[in-house]
Amino acid sequence: MPRPRSEKARQSVLAAMRRALAAGGYEAVTIEGLAAEADVAKQTIYRWWPSKAAILGEALVEGELPAPALPITDDLTADLRAVFSAQGEGSGETVALARALIVVTATDPELGARLNERLAAPLRAWTAERLARAVQAGEVRPDVDAGIVADQLIAIGSYSALLGVRMDSERAAALSGLVLRGIAAPDS
Amino acid sequence: MPRPRSEKARQSVLAAMRRALAAGGYEAVTIEGLAAEADVAKQTIYRWWPSKAAILGEALVEGELPAPALPITDDLTADLRAVFSAQGEGSGETVALARALIVVTATDPELGARLNERLAAPLRAWTAERLARAVQAGEVRPDVDAGIVADQLIAIGSYSALLGVRMDSERAAALSGLVLRGIAAPDS
Amino acid sequence: MPRPRSEKARQSVLAAMRRALAAGGYEAVTIEGLAAEADVAKQTIYRWWPSKAAILGEALVEGELPAPALPITDDLTADLRAVFSAQGEGSGETVALARALIVVTATDPELGARLNERLAAPLRAWTAERLARAVQAGEVRPDVDAGIVADQLIAIGSYSALLGVRMDSERAAALSGLVLRGIAAPDS
Amino acid sequence: MPRPRSEKARQSVLAAMRRALAAGGYEAVTIEGLAAEADVAKQTIYRWWPSKAAILGEALVEGELPAPALPITDDLTADLRAVFSAQGEGSGETVALARALIVVTATDPELGARLNERLAAPLRAWTAERLARAVQAGEVRPDVDAGIVADQLIAIGSYSALLGVRMDSERAAALSGLVLRGIAAPDS
DNA sequence: GGATAATCGAGACGGTACGTCGAGTCTTTCC
DNA sequence: GGAAAGACTCGACGTACCGTCTCGATTATCC
Numbered sequence: 163m164p165r166p167r168s169e170k171a172r173q174s175v176l177a178a179m180r181r182a183l184a185a186g187g188y189e190a191v192t193i194e195g196l197a198a199e200a201d202v203a204k205q206t207i208y209r210w211w212p213s214k215a216a217i218l219g220e221a222l223v224e225g226e227l228p229a230p231a232l233p234i235t236d237d238l239t240a241d242l243r244a245v246f247s248a249q250g251e252g253s254g255e256t257v258a259l260a261r262a263l264i265v266v267t268a269t270d271p272e273l274g275a276r277l278n279e280r281l282a283a284p285l286r287a288w289t290a291e292r293l294a295r296a297v298q299a300g301e302v303r304p305d306v307d308a309g310i311v312a313d314q315l316i317a318i319g320s321y322s323a324l325l326g327v328r329m330d331s332e333r334a335a336a337l338s339g340l341v342l343r344g345i346a347a348p349d350s
Numbered sequence: 351m352p353r354p355r356s357e358k359a360r361q362s363v364l365a366a367m368r369r370a371l372a373a374g375g376y377e378a379v380t381i382e383g384l385a386a387e388a389d390v391a392k393q394t395i396y397r398w399w400p401s402k403a404a405i406l407g408e409a410l411v412e413g414e415l416p417a418p419a420l421p422i423t424d425d426l427t428a429d430l431r432a433v434f435s436a437q438g439e440g441s442g443e444t445v446a447l448a449r450a451l452i453v454v455t456a457t458d459p460e461l462g463a464r465l466n467e468r469l470a471a472p473l474r475a476w477t478a479e480r481l482a483r484a485v486q487a488g489e490v491r492p493d494v495d496a497g498i499v500a501d502q503l504i505a506i507g508s509y510s511a512l513l514g515v516r517m518d519s520e521r522a523a524a525l526s527g528l529v530l531r532g533i534a535a536p537d538s
Numbered sequence: 539m540p541r542p543r544s545e546k547a548r549q550s551v552l553a554a555m556r557r558a559l560a561a562g563g564y565e566a567v568t569i570e571g572l573a574a575e576a577d578v579a580k581q582t583i584y585r586w587w588p589s590k591a592a593i594l595g596e597a598l599v600e601g602e603l604p605a606p607a608l609p610i611t612d613d614l615t616a617d618l619r620a621v622f623s624a625q626g627e628g629s630g631e632t633v634a635l636a637r638a639l640i641v642v643t644a645t646d647p648e649l650g651a652r653l654n655e656r657l658a659a660p661l662r663a664w665t666a667e668r669l670a671r672a673v674q675a676g677e678v679r680p681d682v683d684a685g686i687v688a689d690q691l692i693a694i695g696s697y698s699a700l701l702g703v704r705m706d707s708e709r710a711a712a713l714s715g716l717v718l719r720g721i722a723a724p725d726s
Numbered sequence: 727m728p729r730p731r732s733e734k735a736r737q738s739v740l741a742a743m744r745r746a747l748a749a750g751g752y753e754a755v756t757i758e759g760l761a762a763e764a765d766v767a768k769q770t771i772y773r774w775w776p777s778k779a780a781i782l783g784e785a786l787v788e789g790e791l792p793a794p795a796l797p798i799t800d801d802l803t804a805d806l807r808a809v810f811s812a813q814g815e816g817s818g819e820t821v822a823l824a825r826a827l828i829v830v831t832a833t834d835p836e837l838g839a840r841l842n843e844r845l846a847a848p849l850r851a852w853t854a855e856r857l858a859r860a861v862q863a864g865e866v867r868p869d870v871d872a873g874i875v876a877d878q879l880i881a882i883g884s885y886s887a888l889l890g891v892r893m894d895s896e897r898a899a900a901l902s903g904l905v906l907r908g909i910a911a912p913d914s
Numbered sequence: 915g916g917a918t919a920a921t922c923g924a925g926a927c928g929g930t931a932c933g934t935c936g937a938g939t940c941t942t943t944c945c
Numbered sequence: 946g947g948a949a950a951g952a953c954t955c956g957a958c959g960t961a962c963c964g965t966c967t968c969g970a971t972t973a974t975c976c
Contacts, residue, residue: 164920352951
């Protein structure tokens, strides 16, 4: 019976959040600025989101995070390098989103954990799948915990992104080497 | 010729920052609250620090961060596990400082990078020294880049702390295994 | 379309201004104190008034300045004395308002002039009317400029008030004599 | 034995006060600004003057207030007009001093009264002397109170200055007429 | 095809903190 | 002991956002 929620307003707010993040970082985002930028009343924001972090969460999940290439070929080494390299890319907007995610995690661990899990899922799935294949090929020792390895990949990527360390091919190669030897089957 | 800066006021502000961080997190710290808590005039803070982050930086560097044990024994495996385990400890105040550091790094990468470097220095030094010894003992391949390894250790520790993942002995063992195999000499 | 201005807040601020003036004088009035006293947010004051002086102006104009008696009887001498005497009265609050007006006038001549004109209007009207009547009765020379006479009355009253000179009946009589003789018709 | 007060500093402060008044009005004068402008330490000001008003007082009294012409000729009418006209003149600095005096009087009546008396003294003396002469010449009624007349002159002058009313010859003539008729001997 | 009920824009409201300015005091060194 | 320098505490300034609260002015259904 009543008027339904405006999808247009919702999208407008999320877009404004992404733009604002890229422009000045999470801390510089204000609800007031968002409302103005999205051409939406403040109340409309407060009606639908409990906090700035919640808007960020929705923007992150909904955002067309450009799904970095997670290739599965026959070449384990090349695949690993590709993953590391992918983490070094990303537009300014993507980097801003990543940093915002970190701030939110440090501020609200609960929400942060949920978002991290949600966003890391593809990489986790890739790791599990790729490792299973490599085990079958005898390239990787069978007792390796894919979860731990995925954590390692994510941790290194996040840390590099946070500090703004550029992921050049040399660094990607070095890291791949470490990881590969860490998981390699003893007799390969 | 003029009255010199009050060391007492300076220490008082840094202490107030540490207490405030432990109490409510970096975002909840306000200059006004700091001034009240430190029993110091706001102007005195603005006179000597350009930003909240700068105060945090000084507090971090000056703070007696309780220097986690970084042992160098004959047992490389044990040493590595000890380092991982140490990162899982830390009082609430230490965790608060770590989280604040992350927020600052995401907000002001330049300052963040400087602080990270400063704080990570002991671990970096330990890594270099321990690896050199291990190389000499033939336990570790000689072409391993100690810097990369240190980054790996720090990244895993930071990421775990950020997400509040507790570093139990099982996890410490798994991680140590990965790292050790990554750096082990081929013929050892 | 938006929420309309709160008349209650407005009145509350003006009342607080009047109380504050009586309590400590114009210079001692602070916006912050006003806000606290009126139980109103500072921003609400800044939203509607450009300066402390503007609030004073509104308080003066709106205030029920108790409209001193300005009698018109058949006795010109008595009427004049009544006007002088009236200026010597006034509660502490009225005196405070008058002093504040003077400070504002010295500080912001433009606003001061407008306020003075506004507040002096009744006395000016009275002077014009009373003089016209007296001219018709042949008591006052027809070429007297009522504006100048009104200025004279106001000037003497203001100066006395400023210096805190009490307007006793003796002084009122002496002043009335001077003024009366100044305007009297030659043949009366 | 002790170092004597620096006359140079004293003069420097008074000069700075006069300049500051002319530049921005009494309210805009700050001790800090005075100190900087006079190239003097703040403490030096606080050591010798109890308040901003006190500095103003010293500046006013010491200042070479250019002593408006107060002529005594045989022509009473002309003399009066000259006095009124003189009040309309004055450099910007003089006007600023006059306004500052008014603000101080409204703020600190005690000090204000003393300063007013001090500064009005010449005009008061002139009035007494000129009136005495006129009484002897039979131009002025002998029962006129010179004090009241002087008050009238001062009041009109102050009020005009405060409101920024220009004292043109027409206005001077009208006022002179009023005053003259107010004091004129009945049979002249 | 109206009634109606929640949504929307707009923005005023009471608050908290911001970063700055000036007041008046204190401390240091130089003269 | 006076004076320059400037750090100190304190309190007010005017601004920015916070989250809440009215206000019409739209829209969808549902009768």
